[in-house]
Amino acid sequence: MRLIDEEALDDITLGSTVLGSGGGGDPYVGMLLARDAIRRFGAVRLASLAEVPDEANVVFVAGIGAPGVLIEKLPRAAEYERVLPELERFTGTSYDFVCPAEAGGLNAVTPFATAAARGLPVVDADGMGRAFPHLEMVTPTLYGGSSTPMVMVDEHGNTMFLESASNAWSEAYARAAVLASGANAAMALYPMTGAEAKQRLVRGALTLAQDLGRTIREARAAHASPVDAVLAKQNGVLLFTGKVEEVDRRNERGWTIGRAHLSGVDHDRGRTMTVHFQNENLAAERDGAVVATSPDLIMAMELDTGQPIPAEEIRYGYRVAVLGLPADEHWRTEAGIELAGPRRFGYEMDYRPVEEFAR
Amino acid sequence: MRLIDEEALDDITLGSTVLGSGGGGDPYVGMLLARDAIRRFGAVRLASLAEVPDEANVVFVAGIGAPGVLIEKLPRAAEYERVLPELERFTGTSYDFVCPAEAGGLNAVTPFATAAARGLPVVDADGMGRAFPHLEMVTPTLYGGSSTPMVMVDEHGNTMFLESASNAWSEAYARAAVLASGANAAMALYPMTGAEAKQRLVRGALTLAQDLGRTIREARAAHASPVDAVLAKQNGVLLFTGKVEEVDRRNERGWTIGRAHLSGVDHDRGRTMTVHFQNENLAAERDGAVVATSPDLIMAMELDTGQPIPAEEIRYGYRVAVLGLPADEHWRTEAGIELAGPRRFGYEMDYRPVEEFAR
Numbered sequence: 001m002r003l004i005d006e007e008a009l010d011d012i013t014l015g016s017t018v019l020g021s022g023g024g025g026d027p028y029v030g031m032l033l034a035r036d037a038i039r040r041f042g043a044v045r046l047a048s049l050a051e052v053p054d055e056a057n058v059v060f061v062a063g064i065g066a067p068g069v070l071i072e073k074l075p076r077a078a079e080y081e082r083v084l085p086e087l088e089r090f091t092g093t094s095y096d097f098v099c100p101a102e103a104g105g106l107n108a109v110t111p112f113a114t115a116a117a118r119g120l121p122v123v124d125a126d127g128m129g130r131a132f133p134h135l136e137m138v139t140p141t142l143y144g145g146s147s148t149p150m151v152m153v154d155e156h157g158n159t160m161f162l163e164s165a166s167n168a169w170s171e172a173y174a175r176a177a178v179l180a181s182g183a184n185a186a187m188a189l190y191p192m193t194g195a196e197a198k199q200r201l202v203r204g205a206l207t208l209a210q211d212l213g214r215t216i217r218e219a220r221a222a223h224a225s226p227v228d229a230v231l232a233k234q235n236g237v238l239l240f241t242g243k244v245e246e247v248d249r250r251n252e253r254g255w256t257i258g259r260a261h262l263s264g265v266d267h268d269r270g271r272t273m274t275v276h277f278q279n280e281n282l283a284a285e286r287d288g289a290v291v292a293t294s295p296d297l298i299m300a301m302e303l304d305t306g307q308p309i310p311a312e313e314i315r316y317g318y319r320v321a322v323l324g325l326p327a328d329e330h331w332r333t334e335a336g337i338e339l340a341g342p343r344r345f346g347y348e349m350d351y352r353p354v355e356e357f358a359r
Numbered sequence: 360m361r362l363i364d365e366e367a368l369d370d371i372t373l374g375s376t377v378l379g380s381g382g383g384g385d386p387y388v389g390m391l392l393a394r395d396a397i398r399r400f401g402a403v404r405l406a407s408l409a410e411v412p413d414e415a416n417v418v419f420v421a422g423i424g425a426p427g428v429l430i431e432k433l434p435r436a437a438e439y440e441r442v443l444p445e446l447e448r449f450t451g452t453s454y455d456f457v458c459p460a461e462a463g464g465l466n467a468v469t470p471f472a473t474a475a476a477r478g479l480p481v482v483d484a485d486g487m488g489r490a491f492p493h494l495e496m497v498t499p500t501l502y503g504g505s506s507t508p509m510v511m512v513d514e515h516g517n518t519m520f521l522e523s524a525s526n527a528w529s530e531a532y533a534r535a536a537v538l539a540s541g542a543n544a545a546m547a548l549y550p551m552t553g554a555e556a557k558q559r560l561v562r563g564a565l566t567l568a569q570d571l572g573r574t575i576r577e578a579r580a581a582h583a584s585p586v587d588a589v590l591a592k593q594n595g596v597l598l599f600t601g602k603v604e605e606v607d608r609r610n611e612r613g614w615t616i617g618r619a620h621l622s623g624v625d626h627d628r629g630r631t632m633t634v635h636f637q638n639e640n641l642a643a644e645r646d647g648a649v650v651a652t653s654p655d656l657i658m659a660m661e662l663d664t665g666q667p668i669p670a671e672e673i674r675y676g677y678r679v680a681v682l683g684l685p686a687d688e689h690w691r692t693e694a695g696i697e698l699a700g701p702r703r704f705g706y707e708m709d710y711r712p713v714e715e716f717a718r
Contacts, residue, residue: 156524157524158528160519161520161521172539173536176539
């Protein structure tokens, strides 16, 4: 196990913005929460999956917020500290490791708040290798893993325990509850054994986030291109270089849904790109032809700074590179594409690996 | 304790339609559920509050449905049989008595399904003495009683446990969950001791429903006026006799909201009445002046048959008597009027006892 200190946390935070694929919530607010917990309770140990005993109890910790809430209001440490004891009280089981559900966005680092307060290690893995907008869109679902027993605690002091008939029902209940509460909430969910974690999770997801963050940081320091550095690190494809012309965006029951329209610059001059998003960027079309879809990652990075631009913030005038990064192999299966491919989000498109589209 | 057989159940069902005050869901579907349970498991004992030991554990059982669901689809016994063992598993407490939350409408009889399956008695009391549209609008709330720990089980096999910061939060969570599930659900909530039940509940609420049902049945058999019989039985006020001219009704996140406009017949010829409803009838104006408001009961009964007409079904052409019946004394307090008076529902009206309005 290695220790995650504040510098490591900074790199994970920056890298998780890339893995957010345009969504996942603002990692900065998660970082503030996690940093505060580390200052109060000390550095947190990061355990590789190999270091997790087969019989250990592992559980995801993640935050969920009503629309706009995470931006307007910081999540509070109290909910992240309370969520695990609540699950333990409910299940009569104690948990040995905390794990992020998604290494993309805010929830890459929220588990550190829980782990620091309890003195538990965080597992260097996640259930997505990116961010997705639905609670059931995690790799454990592909292996029959249940999201429940699950607990959700909100800022008002409400605690909801759930045992669901399916992970999609957990999503429906959790989403309804967070909209009703109008607040931030912390969840502990997908309890699993160490053996299940090894089979089902995306290995090394936090190290990947940290490496991506360091890559961007070092490229900036060397006055090199962060975009090129990320592409090289992740075998990514440069889908487009352009300027944001127009964004259609609406908020619908907790989701930020819309399209960003770009016109090309440099070698893409005269071409257009449309990026479709539902919290995360989910499909990209160049001159009307699909060039990338979920579950592969689609990420807009500001050309000059390499700063990843979330779908919630992209707007007229941004000059960006649009990158396509291969999804983890768990997703590039029939079950993975069915659970999180373009048709699952209502897009009449077929998935092909982003590097095949590029050829 | 006395036994509730099928004839008693029929009278309770009919009487609960009066106590429904225009809402509470269709008691007929609750009766089918309860009758089936009694046929399978035998008659259910009804215990007066005096027969409940102070240290006994008492809990409300009630159904909740997504809009339209209770009408289109019968509630299933399985949820009512499952709900109590689920609460027991969650709390580690066993319950000795089941009690209706509301003796008005469907939920007057749904607890019989739970009680029959478990061989438990039902308490001859409720938390409203009528029906109300919100989960927190029960007499235990007036005494600081908590709605949680609470459990809700839906038809899909989802089980939600809740510990809330307030009874209004329980309402928000339960309503959101039932809308998300799009199904019927059974709840066990407001666990309390026998001593608390004696202090907090509306005494004899099921006997009242049964008496009202028998009163209507006997009046019909004697070719007498069921309206007059109900008025005499309950010290009620005949607010209006008229014909329904127009109904404005909309469905809004689980509530049936609107107004029925009536024109007078007989001694009310030339006058008008407007009945305001939000699931239940909540206020009545005659010639523009308020003549009754919640928490008092406002009920439309068909002139010829004495059949109570729910707000959900009232429509052009019905000839009805509109009755005002005094609410239980629990509600005629400052706290009761604040929790369930007209302003709580957004009507700019002041509560006065219906018999005072009439003078």
